[in-house]
Amino acid sequence: MSPRLRWALFATVCVAQIAVPASMIVQHERTRASGTPWRFQTAPVDPDDPFRGRYVRLDFAVSRQPLFLVEREGRHVGLEDRLYAELIPDHRGFAALGKLHQQRPETGEYLDVFVRDIDYDREGGAPSYRVRLPFDRFYLPEARAPEVERAYAEASRHAQERTYAEVRIRDGHAALVSLVLDGKPVTD
């Protein structure tokens, strides 16, 4: 490999290495600035991830509801496959999930979700799916994480109407803005 080519390739690789984390930041900032705001009612859970710092693990009421594909599109859906869930507001102002799509919907609000559970209908009907939302953790300073974890467990059991995650969503991509426990926002 000639030195010039080697340097050119090295420069390209450096740009790519920086571009990946940088594009994550840009996508997040764009979603935060111009995404539609939604509130997701939480449900109780917790632990920690060796790759990153401490965080409070989040679960959501909508993740526990069985959802259905809008139509069979031929491809078999498996665990952790990415699907697109229609977003609709419920009567309390929280986000609810509608039908699931295998392709990005062309109209309406939707969210990227991941299959976490499949229930095959024994009588040959359509299987139902439960999904994991892409914002399933809230990072916090290490010293505060256990305390917030406890408050989260408490509030998501006993103050469900006032405990939720504020999220902005743009083209399926979600940016977690804040976590509200019993009406009080947790700052990171």
Place this chain on the structure above:
Amino acid sequence: MGKEADWLLRELPVLVERGVLDAPAAQRLREHYARTGGAAPSWGTILLAIGGAALVGLGIILIFAHNWENWTPGVRAVLSMLPLLAGQLACVHALKPGSRAWCEGAGLFTALAIGAAIALVAQTYQFGGDLPRFLLTWTLLALPLVYLLDASAVAALCWLGALGWTMADGHGWFSRGDTLREVLRLPIFLLLATLPLPHLLHHLRLDAGSARVAWLMRVALSVLVLGYGLSTPSRSFETLLFVYAGMAAVAVLAGRLWFAGARGLWGNPPVGLGLFGACAIALLATVLELWLDLDLEWNTLLLPAAALAALAVWLAYQNWLRDRSLLAPALALLTPMLFLLAALGEANAGIASVLGHVYALALAAALIRSGLSQAELPLANLGVLLVAALVMLRFFDSDLSYVLRGVGFIVTGVGFFAANLWLRRRLRRGAA
């Protein structure tokens, strides 16, 4: 290596003067050694650089991952990128006609910094967890450094990244192989594991007996074996026995053919790991329950096993032409024998198990015979060990009393020592 290169460079003027080398050849040699690090550093220096880079890189990951509270997200994002930028600057230095130690150290540091930057940005901006995607992105972004810097430590990291990806993508359990994602996991893993391979092949051609090649092969083979098993859907699990048998036979035969002369079983990883695998599979083939439970159906994942078996036969023929060692045909028979036993086992598992014993003993005999004729004590010892393991295994799954089992173990142990002593004497007599 460093001393030899220094010596050679000092000798060049003399060699040119005496007409052994012409001046352009001498200049090419000087350029070659300048490119590969001039007075090439010793392995100690390289290992220190790798160890230092790994420690600093991991330390930075730990300090940063430990949540830092006093900075705004913007400052945190910039700080997350700093180790990566520092690593890239170190790579710039290493790319100049630098030293090999710089290449390895800077490469590994940058590779670790890529993972740290992505993870820290994800944390700062509250991204959800997608471990397989994170590991895949990290591995692919680190991979070019293997080739640009000729960095073997990064190659090893990429292999581990491929293994990590397939483990994370399978979510720790064996998938059934129903969905496209599950079916594609094995080919994608194999493709990922192939990406650092040209680096290994390049160094194989340069110096097959080097410690660098031995370590790269240890990592590559371990990742291949573990990753193949973890990527195989659970409904095709039976095929693993045949694929692993093929891999073991090919590894030993290729290792004996192309790395002959490498030091012992440890210094020749394909032979060492392959023989260990072949002996384990031969022992497994003697277990009656295996043939009772095996429910082998035609499966496309048996194709790699068949291809490996065919390759093993060809390699065995090449080995046979070279040294007429009995080990070559014994290993070539491993996979075809398993296919035969699987077919027989459906009708009569007992016969399959008996034939499994015959094969294990034949393999042991071939190991002892080859070890003796080629004065390789570890090979002969492995043969004796295989017989001892077979005896112990039968003691375990028989209904004998503890006293009898104890006596059996003692007799096997004494037999092992006696056989070892006898082998040493035979080899010494052979050498004299």
